[in-house]
Structures are given as C-alpha cells and as structure tokens.
Amino acid sequence: MDGTVLDSEVIYHKMIKQICEKYNRKYPKDLQLQVYGLTDRELCSLVVREVKIPISVDEFERQLNDLAQKMLPSAPLQKGAERLLTHLHDYKIPMALATNSMEQSVRLHATARPKLFGLFHHKISVTDPEVFRGKPNPDIFLVAASRFPDKPSPRQCLVFEDSAVGVQSAKEAGMQVVMIPDARLDREHTRHATLVIHSLLDFRPELFGLPPFDDAPRKYKRIEDFESQKDY
Helix, strand or coil: CECCCECCHHHHHHHHHHHHHHCCCCCCHHHHHHCCCCCHHHHHHHHHHHHCCCCCHHHHHHHHHHHHHHHHHHCCECCCHHHHHHHHHHCCCCCEEECCCCHHHHHHHHHHCHHHHCCCCEEECCCCCCCCCCCCCCHHHHHHHHCCCCCCCHHHCEEEECCHHHHHHHHHCCCEEEECCCCCCCHHHHCCCCEECCCHHHCCHHHHCCCCCCCCCCCCCHHHHHHCCCCC
C-alpha cells in the first residue's frame, strides 16, 4: 500500500519530522531510507532510538497515529497505480492488498478512496489475527494468497513492492516480485526482485502472462472523479 499504490511515504516523513522538531531534534536523511517497509511500531522504535527523542516509543506512536488521522488520507496515488489496478480488475485478475501498515491505516485510506480500494478482493494488514510476523517474514503474503477463493500457490502470485523488506517477504513466500524502489535506494537492495522498474507506468503485464494494456489511450481518472463526488 504505502509507497506502491499510494505515495504515502512522503506523508510519513512529514509526520516524523514534525514530531522530531517538536522536541528540537532533526530527522536525518539517512534515517529516512531505513524506515521504508517497517511496521509502524518498528518505525517508532527506530526513530526514538536513533534520534534520541526524549519520549517513549508508545508516546511517539500515539502522536504519529494522531497525525495520521489528519494527514494520511491526503496521500496521492503513485504514478500508474490506478491504471494498473483498473486494468487488472477489468480483466478479472484477482488482487489483494498486503501491507505492513496497521488495519487503522488501511481503513483511513479505504475511506478516502472507497472505489479504488474496492477493487481489491481482500486486504491484509500486519495486525490481521492470522499474521504473526510482519515483513520481511512471508506471513502477510501467504495469508493474502490463502484468502483468494481458488487459494493459488505462491508461484502463481505476483507481488508489487517498493521496499527491500517487502521484496524479501515476497521471495520468502515463494512469489515473484516487481520492485518499484525509491531512487535513492542502493542498487544492492534491489537485486533480489524478479523485475525492477522506475514506476508502475513501466510495467508490462504480458511479461508475467497477464493481459497487456490496451493500445488505445484510456482515461484512468474515472475513480478519482467518482471519489470527488459526495454521493457514491
């Protein structure tokens, strides 16, 4: 979800920076790269430890959650995300959302974009009762696969990820994974992906046996248009 479908990583950085500045602490750029793909709890523990902020991890997480309620719903879509999701949905390719974020964050985004998030057959968060370990462990993706009606084997599943821990999780699950990494990420952290692309606009579905994009240009803003209306 974060960093793949939504450009919410930039919102997370703003929230963390805001909390750090409240206590006269700086949020260094090298630390920003380390938080990609972490659970909210892991993120909070890392920042409190590295920045030496004078509050507990619980307090940092509470403040982060308060800011998330206000700021996360405004996260923009990643380039090509709506195009890919609507294309696969139109061709009846089943899709699931599998995220290291908590269910609360998923609900926030789903409420802000009900049409888009409604394209997913189901959504699995790190706080799901059947997920015992977050990424980089394979649990999230294995649970996501098990909840499709036909229960596909891992080798039949294709994962889209932006983080190194997400790629590791998908590979541990025995799945192929397309990575859309942050441009600042060291190439060493991308080498385990099946395919690395700059953005979802570069993805070619036919490489993985999926229906290719139509040759004719299509308008992919229809969901955004619907969601700008008050009555769905």
